[in-house]
Amino acid sequence: MKMFSVAHKTVFVVDHCPYMAESSRQQVECDVLTKSRAQGVIPLAPVSKSLWTCAVECSMEYCRILYDVYPRDKLVNYIVSDSEFHILNSWRREDQTTLELMSALAAVGPPNPREDPECCSILHGLVAAVESLCKITELQHERRTAMMDTAERVSNRGRIICLTNAKSDTHVRMLEDCIQETIMEQNKLAAGSDRLMAIQQCDLVLVHIYPQGEDTLVSDRPKKDISPLLTSEVHSVRAGRHLATKLNILVQQHFDLASTTITNIPMKEEQHANTSANYDVELLHHRDAHLEFFKSGDLHMAGTSTRENGLKETITLKWCTPRTNGIELHYCTGAYRISPTDVNSRPSSCLTNFLLNGRSVLLEQPRKLGSKVISHMLSSHGGEIFLHVLNSNRSTLEDPPSISEGCGGRVTDYRITDFGEFMKENRLTPVSESSHDPSLKLPIERGKAQLERHTRYWPMIISQTTIFNMQAVSSDDEETQERTTRSPFPRDEQYRIMWNELETLVKTHAGATDRHQRVLDCIVACRSKPPEEEERKKRGRKREDREDRTEKNGSKETEDKSWQDSEKSVVRSENIPNITDSPDSPEPLNKKPRLNSDDLQPPDRAKGPVSLLSMWTNRITVANSRKHQEFVGRASSVNNKFELYQHLKEENGMDVHENGKASR
Amino acid sequence: MPTVVLMDVSLSMTRPVCLDGSEEFQRKNLAVHGLNMLFEHMASNYRLEFTALMAFSSLWELLVPFTRDYNALQEALSRLEDYDKTCVESALNGVNNVVQQEWGSACPCQLVLVTDGSLGIGKGSLRHSLQTLKQRGEDKKFPLPFPFPTKLFIMCVANAEELQATDAMDNLEELLRLSGGDGQIFTVDGPLCMKSVQGMFGRLIDFAYSPFHAVLHCGNLSSDVQVFPRPEPVVVDDEVEPMPQTVSTDLEIVGFLEIADISSPPVISRHLVLPIAVNKDVDEVGAGATDELEEEPSASQMAGKSPNFCVLLHGSLKVEGMVALVQLGPEWFGMLYAQADSKKKSNLMMSLFEPGPEPLPWLGKISHLGPISEAAENPYGEDDSKSPFPVTPQAKRSYAQNVTVWIKASGLQTDVQKILRNARKLPDKTQTFYKELNRLRKAALAFGFWELLKGVAELLERECTLLPDSAHPDAAFQLTHAAQQLKLASTATSQLELKHGRLSGTASEVFHVLFEELKGTRHFFVKMR
Structure with a gap:
């Protein structure tokens, strides 16, 4: 359907003249007596709806279905006509709800049978309808503004549905002529206005309503061209359920709808909670949800049935257990909003509530033979129910080469977990149009900008990076740890790589603010070493290399111990090679060095540039010391030694336990 | 998009082509070569x-069913035999069957029809088929247009002048038009020979079978990719925007979403996103051709071993159960996700949404999705327990609100019974009683169904007379009062104004006031006791 087809604008013109107050003569029994109370009670006489009531409730049903399936930009303008016209709403989007129309109708009330019939006419409403069709809608305005020099592509078409009681075929012809004339007049007016648009096509659907048991004075007539601008069709319908059926068919025709009946819905019985029966629910939706059936000529197989009551045919789909979960990404070729035909029947409301509570149902085609084919899924999103069309054919993409066979497929140390975190940080969230500051970039552009910032330096594999792995050391990713410790480079080469990387990372952001620049300056400053230190390093390197192997265990241990001080790195201790003894074995001999490792730096390190390890250790120590009061013993220790429980000596040498008892 | 090659093997294809000095070819040989x-x-x-x-020919035969085994296809070409006359219509029926059986009616297909432009004679000829188009019953309809979207490429082993000398070109053009107009008629430039036929097939390859290369970006990370099958241009509304929209060769990730939030969205097509090494193609023509041959395996190994963003993205999307939202054009988006087939082979896939600013109502406008870091607090919650999706529309759908529909008598009866059931349980059910009564009253006023209001008022009065002696006095009061108010509402607001001088406004406002008053009275009753 084109954006600006006749379906964009529908004007309802409903007759409010005195004769519409007449009874439809279809009686409704509303006092259904229950068996237990039937004794001696005279039931209420059946009530009957007026022609007006029939017209109003059927037009409301038309709008209900329309708004359910097209909540936006298929617009209705409701006009009531008696001695003058009453426009009950506008084309504005906020006016497009049945609730809005219902309260406006309540204010209008039923036709006044005592009003002078001579003053009353449907013509007032029809003229107003043509005028209304010339009024520009929000969507038309938006598109015209956006398209600038191609604005003429925005068309102005519309439909007038007139519910009335006409006097004769001649009367109908008179109405058509009058509409035609009004269109010509209004188009002339529209040519000179910005807020009006000339009508390019108008479809008149005239529904003549007459009471049951009477003969119609107006004959049915299929659609015909009155002029290049106007087509007209006439439906002569008895009030009551015939009218309801007619408008149901019309709404389906006008908005390309089709019907699906969900069958075999298991429902608990109201009376007997333990038993369940199967129910059917009919839904309307855009007919493209059946496209596959129509195309393949498979309609019959899909369980179509033409119904006797004159309604259009429906396609049956079977409720299918098991249900699907939301984590699965189905291959879905279309999703169409639905509207139940019988919205407040118990089976309908059971189904819709089930779906609104967030559950989805797969639907299968009923077939006598062969495997079951799941072709649709019902699912709700944000309080709206959609019929999803699932692909049930063979995929042309089957058996593709696995991603591991292609470029980059052999690499095994991608930073999958880190990129997962990255993705989570770069998730999106809706920003309401009211809270968006139009002077700023659009939210999505800000999302792109954030991605740009976050990827200025982002190594894709673990072996390409040191700094991001250090972050990961505290996690329990053993593989990462192995990789970092297994580095082929000697220790100070590793530091050099790390510093280089850190500098690269910070450099990419240094331009952002002065403070970013200061971080970069700091890193650069940390790296620059005093000249004599460089000399010494050079001399020492040979020795270091030689000793590296033997020292490795020892130095690594020191490193480990200090890491252990931070609360996070407990797991790391499992890697320390010398804690392999059983818990019962005597105290390990190297307890002393552990105590010393924090404050006794190896002499050559103390002079050199600050190592990252000691920067980090100091940071953690300072942070920890803020969290607790320093142990008195350590604070007043001599050579890191302090005698514990000194007070016991002062208490007459008495046993602590006995002392405790005595005081009782 | 699967391809059907439909090869004309009628006798006319064996007509020799005169080439001076060299060996003689049949048109069939040229076609096979192409x-x-x-x-x-x-x-x-x-x-x-x-x-x-x-x-x-006058019959059709499926020589090789759908396959990716191009050796098998070439082999079958070498074994072609010659038959009688050309009958395009029956062959098209064959194509229709073969395609629908394999792919259903939604999958777009390409049809390469190879012929010499002599389109049969008499009954069964294309001319005859086209002349009788309008005189057919439902069961003998011309097979075009196919139910599935079709691209029709007609490869004529003949030059344009030759075809225009007869009505062949006109008939082929009509055929293309009938198929939906998507496709092209290719003819040989100049005299028929190997080279000119090669040229014609070369044009087909460029037009329809050149791989679609693009660059996938995520900020500064990127990867060269091939998108397969080629994404097709799309026209959403031929009136408002008749120019087809095409997928950009720069695919830009704009952010990430959870699979549960994107929630099986409708897509117009699906594509594999295959990382490619671009440099290999650039220097394919070089001096050391032999060296390159030797290096080729190592080159592809190198490509396998150098890290690629697609593989990283695929791995993380798979582990986290997420999708990447990707921009394909000015107002066109799609999603990237990891997809595993039945054999556990996993791949990076891209699905295209319908072009437009809001392809999925439950995400809202895509341009209004922003980074979570700008939100006051993380909309996903600190432990990922929440989600800002789905976006809920302002107005509720009819099935999500308690609408009143009395088109079927049963709808009305149910609503009346509900009121009566509650009426019998007064004063315990006072609140539900008034809620239901108010709903009925509101609908009756909107529908102008005043007779119903009178009827229900009578019913309530009857219920009042049927109250047992043990009934609470408040029950009788509520019933009488409600009945009275319904009767007032069913006449006209003016009468209400007479009785309650201070009341004015619409009927619903009046009722609201009455309802408030009523509640007050009930309290008064309770207090009195």
């Missing part, structure tokens, strides 16, 4: 395409 060239191209550059080979 098709071999196409198959070789596909085997190396478009090998995921499924292709079927059919031969036709």
Whole structure:
């Protein structure tokens, strides 16, 4: 359907003249007596709806279905006509709800049978309808503004549905002529206005309503061209359920709808909670949800049935257990909003509530033979129910080469977990149009900008990076740890790589603010070493290399111990090679060095540039010391030694336990 | 998009082509040569395409069902035999059957019809088929347009002048129009020879079988990719925007979403996103051709071993159960996700949404999705327990609100019974009683169904007389009062104004006031006791 087809604008013109107050003569029994109370009670006489009531409730049903399936930009303008016209709403989007129309109708009330019939006419409403069709809608305005020099592509078409009681075929012809004339007049007016648009096509659907048991004075007539601008069709319908059926068919025709009946819905019985029966629910939706059936000529197989009551045919789909979960990404070729035909029947409301509570149902085609084919899924999103069309054919993409066979497929140390975190940080969230500051970039552009910032330096594999792995050391990713410790480079080469990387990372952001620049300056400053230190390093390197192997265990241990001080790195201790003894074995001999490792730096390190390890250790120590009061013993220790429980000596040498008892 | 090659094997295809000095060829040989060239191209550059080979004369035959085995297709070409006359219509019926059986009616297909432009004679000829188009019953309809979207490529082993000398060109153009107009008629430039036929098939390859290369970006991370099958241009509304929209060769990730939030969205097509090494293609023509041959395996190994963003993205999307939202054009988006087939082979896939600013109502406008870091607090919650999706529309749908529909008598009866059931349980059910009564009253006023209001008022009065002696006095009061108010509402607001001088406004406002008053009275009753 084109954006600006006749379906964009529908004007309802409903007759409010005195004769519409007449009874439809279809009686409704509303006092259904229950068996237990039937004794001696005279039931209420059946009530009957007026022609007006029939017209109003059927037009409301038309709008209900329309708004359910097209909540936006298929617009209705409701006009009531008696001695003058009453426009009950506008084309504005906020006016497009049945609730809005219902309260406006309540204010209008039923036709006044005592009003002078001579003053009353449907013509007032029809003229107003043509005028209304010339009024520009929000969507038309938006598109015209956006398209600038191609604005003429925005068309102005519309439909007038007139519910009335006409006097004769001649009367109908008179109405058509009058509409035609009004269109010509209004188009002339529209040519000179910005807020009006000339009508390019108008479809008149005239529904003549007459009471049951009477003969119609107006004959049915299929659609015909009155002029290049106007087509007209006439439906002569008895009030009551015939009218309801007619408008149901019309709404389906006008908005390309089709019907699906969900069958075999298991429902608990109201009376007997333990038993369940199967129910059917009919839904309307855009007919493209059946496209596959129509195309393949498979309609019959899909369980179509033409119904006797004159309604259009429906396609049956079977409720299918098991249900699907939301984590699965189905291959879905279309999703169409639905509207139940019988919205407040118990089976309908059971189904819709089930779906609104967030559950989805797969639907299968009923077939006598062969495997079951799941072709649709019902699912709700944000309080709206959609019929999803699932692909049930063979995929042309089957058996593709696995991603591991292609470029980059052999690499095994991608930073999958880190990129997962990255993705989570770069998730999106809706920003309401009211809270968006139009002077700023659009939210999505800000999302792109954030991605740009976050990827200025982002190594894709673990072996390409040191700094991001250090972050990961505290996690329990053993593989990462192995990789970092297994580095082929000697220790100070590793530091050099790390510093280089850190500098690269910070450099990419240094331009952002002065403070970013200061971080970069700091890193650069940390790296620059005093000249004599460089000399010494050079001399020492040979020795270091030689000793590296033997020292490795020892130095690594020191490193480990200090890491252990931070609360996070407990797991790391499992890697320390010398804690392999059983818990019962005597105290390990190297307890002393552990105590010393924090404050006794190896002499050559103390002079050199600050190592990252000691920067980090100091940071953690300072942070920890803020969290607790320093142990008195350590604070007043001599050579890191302090005698514990000194007070016991002062208490007459008495046993602590006995002392405790005595005081009782 | 699967391809069907439909090869004319009628006798006219065996007509010799006069080439001075060299050996004699039949038109069939030239066609086979051209098709071999196409198959070789596909085997190396478009090998995921499924292709079927059919031969036709007055009958048709499926020689090779849909396959990616291009050797099998070439082999079948070498074994072609010669038959009688050309009958395009029956062959098209054959194509229709073969395609629908394999792919259903939604999958777009390409049809390569190879013929010499002599389109049969008499009954069964294309001319006859087209002349009788309008005189057919439902069961004998012309097979075009096919139910599935079709691209029709007509490869004529003949030059344009030759075709225009008869009505062949007109008939072929009509055929293309009938198929939906998507496709092209190719003819040989200049005299028929190997080279000119090669040229014609070369144009087909460029037009329809050249791989779609793009660059996938995520900020500064990127990867060269091939998107397979080629994304097709899309026209959403031929009136408002008749220019087809095409997928950009820069695919830009704009952010990430959870699979549960994107929630099986409708898509117009699905594509594999295959990382490619671009440099290899650039320096394919070089001096040391032999060296390159030796290096080729190592080059592809190198490509396998150098990290690629697609592989990283695929791995993380798979582990986290997320999708990447990707921008394809000015107002066109799609999603990237990891997809595993039944054999556990996993791949990076891209699905395209319908072009437009709001392809999925439950995400809202895509341009209004922003980074979570700008939100006051993380909308996903600190432990990922929440989600800002789905976006809920302002107005509720009819099935999500308690609408009143009395088109069927049962709807009205149920609503009346509900009121009566509650009426019998007064004063315990006072609140529900008034809620239901108010709903009925509101609908009756909107529908102008005043007779119903009178009827229900009578029913309530009857209930009042049927109250047992043990009933609470408040029950009788509520029933009488409600009945009275319904009667007032069913006449006219003016009467209400007479009785309650201070009341004015619409009927619903009046009722609201009455309802408030009523509640007050009930309290008064309770207090009195």
